[in-house]
Amino acid sequence: MTKGKVTICMGFEGSANKIGVGIVTSEGDILANPRETFITPPGTGFLPRETALHHQQVIVPLVQKCLKEANLTPKDIDCLAYTKGPGMGAPLVSTAVVMRTLAQIWNVPIVPVNHCVGHIEMGRLVTGAVDPIVLYVSGGNTQVIAYSEKRYRIFGETIDIAVGNCLDRFARCLGLSNDPSPGYNIEQLAKKGSQYIEMPYNVKGMDVSFSGILSFAEDTVVKMLKKGTATKADLCFSFQETIFAMLVEITERAMAHCNTQDVLIVGGVGCNKRLQAMMKIMADERGGVLYATDERYCIDNGAMIAWPGLLAFGQGDTIPVEESSVTQRYRTDDPVINWRDD
Amino acid sequence: MATKEEDQTVGLMPKCRLLCQGAEGRVFETKYWKKKAILKQRFDKMYRHPILNKKLTRQRLGMEVRGMMKARKLGIKTPTVLLVDQETNSIVMEKMPGIMVKDWLKAGKYSEADLDTVLATIGKMVANLHDGSLIHGDLTTSNMIIRTESLDITFIDFGLSFNCSAQNGPEDKGVDLYVMERAFLNAHADLPGLFEKVLGAYEGETSLWKSTFNRYSEVRMRGRKRSMVG
Secondary structure, three states, X not given: OOOOOOOEEEEEEOOOOEEEEEEEEOOOOEEEOOEEEOOOOOOOOOOHHHHHHHHHHHHHHHHHHHHHHHOOOHHHOOEEEEEEEOOOHHHHHHHHHHHHHHHHHHOOOEEEEEXXXXXXXXXXXXXXXXXXXXXXXXXXOEEEEEEEOOEEEEEEEEOOOOHHHHHHHXXXXXXXXXXXXXXXXXXXXXXXXXXXXXXXXXXXXXXXXXXXHHHHHHHHHHHHHHHOOOOHHHHHHHHXXXXXXXXXXXXXXXXXXXXXXXXXXXXXXXXXXXXXXXXXXXXXXXOOOEEEOOHHHHOOOOHHHHHHHHHHHHOOOOEOHHHOOOXXXXXXXXXXXXXXXX | OOOOOOEEEEOOEEEEEEXXXXXXXXXXXXXXXXXXXXXXXXXXXXXXXXXXXXXXXXXXXXXXXXXXXHHHHOOOOOOOEEEEEOXXXXXXXXXXXXXEHHHHHHHOOOOHHHHHHHHHHXXXXXXXXXXXXXXXXXXXXXXXXXXXXXXXXXXXXXOOOEEOOOOOHHHHHHHHHHHHHHHHHHHOOOOOOHHHHHHHHHXXXXXXXXXXXXXXXXXXXXXXXXXXXX
């Protein structure tokens, strides 16, 4: 980080159905972090082309809103950070195009950021966790991560679909609303459930598999609802209890393996209170601490890109505009974390 | 979490001293007919729904004991099972002298030749397990015990082990190898090339190399190239 002078970064995130622009200072202050979500009707999901179109329509007003909230002018911005990947191609490209244009108009350097690293660094910034085991759970990712030797290494992950994707598709077969998010609606409904229905539970070492429980749910849910043997609330309750137990178990395995006591949950599914509560019981039992954030930072946002952007900017990791490409596939353990020395 | 110092009664065994809290349960040192023994107790995981907890605890206790017995029949060193108590979900087993392979590797007090011997032994042991249709399920370097003088290796923690069918064999073995590869890569990032040597020894030992390797390569691609959105 540049000594003595506070640097300011604007971050652009648009890898899935949220578009966010955030401004963060090198002191770690979040000056503004507005976000818009593309919400589809119940029973449907978001498609790349429509999502990109949504982002294109709202991103410029979002940048203006962000500057206004932060009470800054473009002259105050020292660098622009954007999500290089992973994510959906079309939304990523739409976001990057706007970022590139602004970088040239404002004449500021560009910093690429890995989306997953963004979640981890934002979680560390907001909670103050130093070196925790990270459970990263979202619509596209399910990973148990630990830092070692300049990289965020993946100890366990899903071997098929992501947990958020599994929840979304489960909500679709129940016909739940996508507003504000399918996962949130499952969480609310689950609170009214009482009957526990056994569902497939699949843990392989530190890896998990969700395809089995999803097929089970898709096959059985409609039948059970028709027969009246279970309510939607019971099904949401049992579904959550089962998949979250799998997640807590693989996190605990990684903690035991790495001899780490603390755990940090990041990603959209991470704002689920039941998941947090279960994780806290496990961490307490091990004498550790659970670090979690709320929906402002768990769910994709611009600040989570701006902050690691600043960390990389402090190391001089800028790229020229012609190299500011995007990629749909970009592993968490790919980028070198050169701002950490431990 | 109980303090390490005090002796306590766990299940049927008096005078148990807590050694560590693993992912699956608490591990105590105790005595069984005057011999040093290990007691592993799966305590209730309060974060799990009671029905799920009971099912998993039962299932894994059974799988662990069966896995250890079967591995032994296949000629793989595992601790001798001395006592199983389903009421308190605890297993008493022989205490294996030695340290975790993870710690042995981290300490780095070995010669190049010793390292090669150990990696080859691990590869052969896994091949023997797999050829006997037994999947360990959690092949990490924390679940392997090494005797530093003789370099003998013991496999422990069979809680996720199971017998694979002929049909699913290649897939299950492929996943087992993939789990092991990542355990080596992640826990020993400073020592590259360890897993390749293990896999080399596995290839030399197994009679089912082709089908297993093809599936393992497939599983690996799944993990590495999966698109990640969100």
